[in-house]
Amino acid sequence: MICISTRGQAPAVPFREAVASGLAPDGGLYVPATLARQPDAWWQSLRGAPFPDVAVAMAQALLGDEFERAELEALVREALSFPVPVVRLDDRLQVVELFHGPTFAFKDFGARTLARLLALGERGVAAGDGIRVEGLTVLVATSGDTGSAVAQAFYGVPHTRVVVLYPEGQVSRVQEAQFTTLGRNVTAVAVDGTFDDCQRLAKAAFADAALGARLRLTSANSISLGRLVPQMFYYAFAALQAPASARIICSVPSGNFGNLAAGVMAWRMGVPIDRFVAATNVNDTVPRYLDTGVYQPRPSVATIANAMDVGAPSNFERLQWLFGGDLAAMRAMISATVHTDAEVRHAIGELHRRYGYVADPHTAIAYLGTQALEHPSPPAPQHLFLSTAHPAKFADVVEPAIGGAVELPGPLAAALTREQFVTRIGGTLDELAAILEA
Numbered sequence: 001m002i003c004i005s006t007r008g009q010a011p012a013v014p015f016r017e018a019v020a021s022g023l024a025p026d027g028g029l030y031v032p033a034t035l036a037r038q039p040d041a042w043w044q045s046l047r048g049a050p051f052p053d054v055a056v057a058m059a060q061a062l063l064g065d066e067f068e069r070a071e072l073e074a075l076v077r078e079a080l081s082f083p084v085p086v087v088r089l090d091d092r093l094q095v096v097e098l099f100h101g102p103t104f105a106f107k108d109f110g111a112r113t114l115a116r117l118l119a120l121g122e123r124g125v126a127a128g129d130g131i132r133v134e135g136l137t138v139l140v141a142t143s144g145d146t147g148s149a150v151a152q153a154f155y156g157v158p159h160t161r162v163v164v165l166y167p168e169g170q171v172s173r174v175q176e177a178q179f180t181t182l183g184r185n186v187t188a189v190a191v192d193g194t195f196d197d198c199q200r201l202a203k204a205a206f207a208d209a210a211l212g213a214r215l216r217l218t219s220a221n222s223i224s225l226g227r228l229v230p231q232m233f234y235y236a237f238a239a240l241q242a243p244a245s246a247r248i249i250c251s252v253p254s255g256n257f258g259n260l261a262a263g264v265m266a267w268r269m270g271v272p273i274d275r276f277v278a279a280t281n282v283n284d285t286v287p288r289y290l291d292t293g294v295y296q297p298r299p300s301v302a303t304i305a306n307a308m309d310v311g312a313p314s315n316f317e318r319l320q321w322l323f324g325g326d327l328a329a330m331r332a333m334i335s336a337t338v339h340t341d342a343e344v345r346h347a348i349g350e351l352h353r354r355y356g357y358v359a360d361p362h363t364a365i366a367y368l369g370t371q372a373l374e375h376p377s378p379p380a381p382q383h384l385f386l387s388t389a390h391p392a393k394f395a396d397v398v399e400p401a402i403g404g405a406v407e408l409p410g411p412l413a414a415a416l417t418r419e420q421f422v423t424r425i426g427g428t429l430d431e432l433a434a435i436l437e438a
C-alpha cells in the first residue's frame with residue numbers, strides 16, 4: 001500500500017515505512033495514495049463472514065503487496081482475537097460493541113495491531129544490518145483510553161518503551177489505573193494541562209530534530225496510519241451483517257476523528273455504508289466546520305465523555321484529504337451532531353429503560369447521533385452505532401444514570417488495587433525530553 005502525506009510535500013512510502021515513522025516528514029499525516037474499490041462480488045463473498053475472516057480479507061487486499069500472506073494473516077488474527085458483537089436493540093437499531101479487547105475500549109484494535117507491526121519492523125532492523133537494536137520509544141498522548149490500550153499492547157515487548165502523556169485529573173480513576181500501574185517498560189506522565197496540551201507536547205517532541213537524532217521515537221496516536229487500518233475492518237464486518245438491500249447509517253462517537261477517518265476509508269473501499277454521523281460532545285470543532293465551512297479549533301472542554309474531549313482533532317486533516325478538501329462532498333457523506341453532558345446522561349438512562357442496554361457515555365453519544373437524521377423516503381435505514389468503551393470504565397457517570405450498579409470486569413478491578421507509578425510535569429518540552437532520555 002503506497003502512502004502519501006496529506007500535505008503533499010513528502011515522498012511516497014510503503015505502508016511499513018509510514019507506520020515506522022508515524023508522522024510524515026512534511027508534518028502531514030500518511031494516507032493511502034489510493035483506496036481501490038473492491039468489486040461487489042468480493043464484498044458479497046464476505047457477507048455474514050466472521051469478524052476475523054473479514055479482517056484478514058481486507059488486510060490482504062490493502063497490505064498484501066508488503067507482507068507475506070501467512071505472516072499478515074497471523075498478525076491480524078492475533079492482534080484482533082476478541083469478539084465484535086453486533087447487538088440488535090430493535091428493528092432499526094444495532095450497536096456494534098468494540099470494547100471486548102484487553103483494555104475494554106475500541107482502541108485495542110489499533111494499538112494491538114500497531115504494536116505487532118512495529119515489532120515486525122524491529123526484526124527487520126535487527127536482521128537487516130546486524131546493528132544492535134537500541135530500542136524504540138513509543139510516545140503517546142491520551143485523553144483516557146489510548147494510554148491503556150497502547151501501554152497494554154507494548155507491555156513487556158523487548159526493545160520497546162512506552163511513555164504515556166495524560167492530562168492530570170481529567171481521566172477516570174479506572175482509566176488512570178490501567179496505565180499507571182504497569183511499570184516495567186511503561187512510563188506514565190501526568191501533564192498539568194488538557195489533552196490538547198499533551199498532544200501538542202507529543203507533536204513538539206516528534207518535530208524536535210535533536211531529540212529525534214538521539215532517540216528512536218515513534219507515535220502510537222491515531223496520527224499513525226497503522227492504527228487506522230485495523231479500524232476499517234469492523235465497519236465492513238458490521239455493515240455486511242445487514243441484508244444487501246439495507247441502507248446503513250453509521251453513527252461514530254468522535255473526538256480525534258481517527259475512527260471516522262477509518263470508516264470513510266472503508267467506505268471508499270466499497271463497504272456498503274450510506275452515511276456517517278459524526279457525533280461529538282460539546283467539543284464541536286468538526287460539526288462547526290460542517291455547518292459553517294470554517295475550521296476553527298478551540299481549547300478542549302472537559303466532559304463526561306472524556307476520550308472525546310478534543311478541541312483540535314488531529315485526524316481532521318485526513319478527513320479533509322479523503323474528500324479532496326471539498327466541503328460539499330464531505331457534507332454529502334457526513335452529518336454531525338453535538339451533545340451536552342445532560343443529554344448524554346439522559347440517553348444512558350433511556351437506553352437502559354427502553355432496551356435494557358447499559359452504555360458508557362461515548363456510546364450514548366453515538367446513540368444520540370442515530371436520532372439526528374430525518375429520512376422521509378423509504379426504506380427506513382438501519383442505524384448502526386459504535387460502542388467504544390465498556391460502561392464499567394465510566395461507572396461514576398453510568399451508575400447514577402441507570403440507578404443501578406455496573407459490574408467491574410476482573411482485570412479492571414485488579415488494576416484499581418495496584419500501586420501507581422506517575423511522573424508529573426508542567427508541560428514543557430524540556431521536562432518531557434528529560435524523561436524520554438532518562
Ligand SMILES: *Cc1c(COP(=O)(O)O)cnc(C)c1O
Pocket residue numbers: 105106107144145146222253254255256257258259260307308362388389
Ligand atoms: C478515543 C475514543 C473515542 C474517540 O475516537 P476518535 O478516533 O478519537 O474520534 C470515542 N470513544 C472512546 C471510548 C474512546 O476511547
